[in-house]
Amino acid sequence: MTTVESAGSSLASPPGAGxxxxxxRTATTLVYAAFAIALVPLIWLLWTVVSKGIYMLTRNGWFxxxxxxxxxRDAGGGAWHAVLGTLEQVALCTAISVPxxxxxxxxxxxxGRGPLARMTTFMVDILTGIPSIVAALFIYAVFITTFGxxxxxxLVSLALVMLMIPVIVRTTEEMLKLVPNELREASYALGVxxxxxxxxxxxxxxxxxIVTGVVLGIARVAGETAPLLILVGYSPDKNxxxxxxxxxxxxxxxxxxxxxxxxxxxxxxxxxxxVHYAADRMWGAALTLILLVMILNxxxxxxxxxxxxx
Amino acid sequence: xxxxxxxxxxxxxxxxFLAVSEVTFTIAxxxxxxxxxxxxxGKSTVLRTINxxxxxxxxxxxxxxxxxxxxxxxxxxxxxVDVRRTIGMVFQRPNPFPTMSIYDNVxxxxxxQSGRLRKSELDETVERSLRGANLWEEVKSRLAKPGAxxxxxxxxxxxxxxxxxxxxxxxxxxxxxxxxxxxxxxxIEDLIQTLKEKYTIVIVxxxxxxxxxxxxxxxxxxxxxVGKPGQLxxxxxxxxxxxxPTDQRTEDYISGRFG
Numbered sequence: 001m002t003t004v005e006s007a008g009s010s011l012a013s014p015p016g017a018g019x020x021x022x023x024x025r026t027a028t029t030l031v032y033a034a035f036a037i038a039l040v041p042l043i044w045l046l047w048t049v050v051s052k053g054i055y056m057l058t059r060n061g062w063f064x065x066x067x068x069x070x071x072x073r074d075a076g077g078g079a080w081h082a083v084l085g086t087l088e089q090v091a092l093c094t095a096i097s098v099p100x101x102x103x104x105x106x107x108x109x110x111x112g113r114g115p116l117a118r119m120t121t122f123m124v125d126i127l128t129g130i131p132s133i134v135a136a137l138f139i140y141a142v143f144i145t146t147f148g149x150x151x152x153x154x155l156v157s158l159a160l161v162m163l164m165i166p167v168i169v170r171t172t173e174e175m176l177k178l179v180p181n182e183l184r185e186a187s188y189a190l191g192v193x194x195x196x197x198x199x200x201x202x203x204x205x206x207x208x209x210i211v212t213g214v215v216l217g218i219a220r221v222a223g224e225t226a227p228l229l230i231l232v233g234y235s236p237d238k239n240x241x242x243x244x245x246x247x248x249x250x251x252x253x254x255x256x257x258x259x260x261x262x263x264x265x266x267x268x269x270x271x272x273x274x275v276h277y278a279a280d281r282m283w284g285a286a287l288t289l290i291l292l293v294m295i296l297n298x299x300x301x302x303x304x305x306x307x308x309x310x
Numbered sequence: 311x312x313x314x315x316x317x318x319x320x321x322x323x324x325x326x327f328l329a330v331s332e333v334t335f336t337i338a339x340x341x342x343x344x345x346x347x348x349x350x351x352g353k354s355t356v357l358r359t360i361n362x363x364x365x366x367x368x369x370x371x372x373x374x375x376x377x378x379x380x381x382x383x384x385x386x387x388x389x390x391v392d393v394r395r396t397i398g399m400v401f402q403r404p405n406p407f408p409t410m411s412i413y414d415n416v417x418x419x420x421x422x423q424s425g426r427l428r429k430s431e432l433d434e435t436v437e438r439s440l441r442g443a444n445l446w447e448e449v450k451s452r453l454a455k456p457g458a459x460x461x462x463x464x465x466x467x468x469x470x471x472x473x474x475x476x477x478x479x480x481x482x483x484x485x486x487x488x489x490x491x492x493x494x495x496x497x498i499e500d501l502i503q504t505l506k507e508k509y510t511i512v513i514v515x516x517x518x519x520x521x522x523x524x525x526x527x528x529x530x531x532x533x534x535x536v537g538k539p540g541q542l543x544x545x546x547x548x549x550x551x552x553x554x555p556t557d558q559r560t561e562d563y564i565s566g567r568f569g
Contacts, residue, residue, distance in 0.1 A: 188366055189361065189394055190398070190472065191396075
């Protein structure tokens with residue numbers, strides 16, 4: 001029998017091990033530090049909005065009332081008119097954007113070859129970079145100046161469509177590219193036509209990613225303010241009609257309260273106290289907007305999970 | 311129901327590049343034919359021209375005639391979708407549809423081809439196809455589970471079940487065992503022996519023992535030279551190819567004196 005020598009020293013401390021450890025530690029520290037720094041503004045922002053906004057959300061009537069007849073000297077007021085306006089405008093925008101964006105992405109990934117596809121990609125790139133206020137001015141020029149329409153909620157939706165389409169096209173394109181070609185070939189080899197392969201195999205496989213893209217698109221447009229200012233203005237009263245008159249929205253409510261900030265002095269328990277009703281409502285609306293996007297996000301994730309790849 | 315395949319002077323292109331030239335062969339119904347040859351010689355390419363899957367790649371074209379029981383599948387007015395319904399295919403890597411259950415994977419071809427079918431018919435097809443693919447006993451209690459949850463060998467048999475569920479005349483197999491372990495490979499090889507009673511089978515393989523085990527006829531493909539197109543060197547009875555091939559190049563390849 002031969003004796004097995006102890007591997008000992010050479011494996012325990014090979015040359016250069018010390019340096020490598022130092023590098024490893026340094027890199028680890030840097031990565032964690034970067035992570036912490038990135039979290040600071042996020043947590044700070046959330047804390048500010050939640051701590052200042054939660055008061056209004058817990059008051060009676062915030063989700064049912066409106067701002068009708070309420071000035072910075074008055075307490076109370078609600079955001080229902082604004083929630084309704086935002087939901088309507090975003091819903092119409094989504095209903096228009098999603099089909100167009102999906103079809104464009106399908107064209108680009110599954111069919112697009114040659115100059116037309118390159119031009120489409122180029123146009124989507126340009127659209128991605130358009131500032132929202134420019135989109136709003138364009139809609140204003142076409143629908144109000146040229147066709148003589150009136151400022152109303154659906155024009156906001158149209159301006160938002162221009163912002164939403166590129167977001168959804170981009171994410172959907174990436175998701176469709178991730179679907180392995182083998183699945184398409186497996187389907188073709190079964191004698192399934194191309195369009196049916198796309199509808200029944202490719203889209204379901206990419207569905208959860210596509211839904212994420214749609215949610216990103218919604219989050220992108222739900223807080224847009226420039227199109228509101230230009231195309232619909234703001235109404236402290238409820239207006240459920242997308243096609244006529246000024247309509248409230250959450251960003252609109254925030255902006256309105258911000259423009260009318262002011263303090264007032266009241267008597268509370270025999271003492272004079274300075275209160276900021278408008279600021280409270282502004283933060284309340286900000287928190288409501290964040291919650292709204294979050295709820296839409298969660299809802300979309302539940303839908304996506306149902307159709308997810310197992 | 312199995313059909314005979316005649317290829318006549320096939321020239322297969324990727325764009326302007328001639329990948330395989332002047333391929334002519336005949337494959338008898340209810341037989342197993344193996345395509346062997348070095349990598350890049352075009353055997354998979356030839357296989358994919360048999361059910362018009364070659365042209366799925368953009369720029370890929372085929373010249374020549376390919377007759378299925380005398381009917382040219384490259385003839386005018388022939389829809390490649392119909393060709394692929396008649397000639398099924400199993401791929402190198404198992405590719406069950408990830409969004410579908412085992413059951414839905416098997417009937418995917420039927421459902422996507424013709425839409426509404428009666429539940430009883432589908433149930434019957436699922437059992438018959440899974441039995442045909444020798445997978446029924448292993449999965450019958452979990453048909454509603456996702457197909458992607460099976461092992462690699464089971465997934466490949468699921469793909470075979472999916473291919474035979476649409477009742478093709480011919481079954482093409484592109485290195486069906488190259489991603490599988492020896493036990494799963496044996497299961498697939500046994501399956502091929504059963505399937506050949508009903509189908510015409512063409513199998514591409516890198517494994518010469520496998521070709522010798524499963525096939526009655528073997529075709530040897532080779533490159534005509536560096537940068538030149540692939541070609542069919544000879545096609546003959548498997549027995550003859552492996553013991554007494556006509557062409558010196560075949561003998562060199564199967565005895566390992568290649569290159």
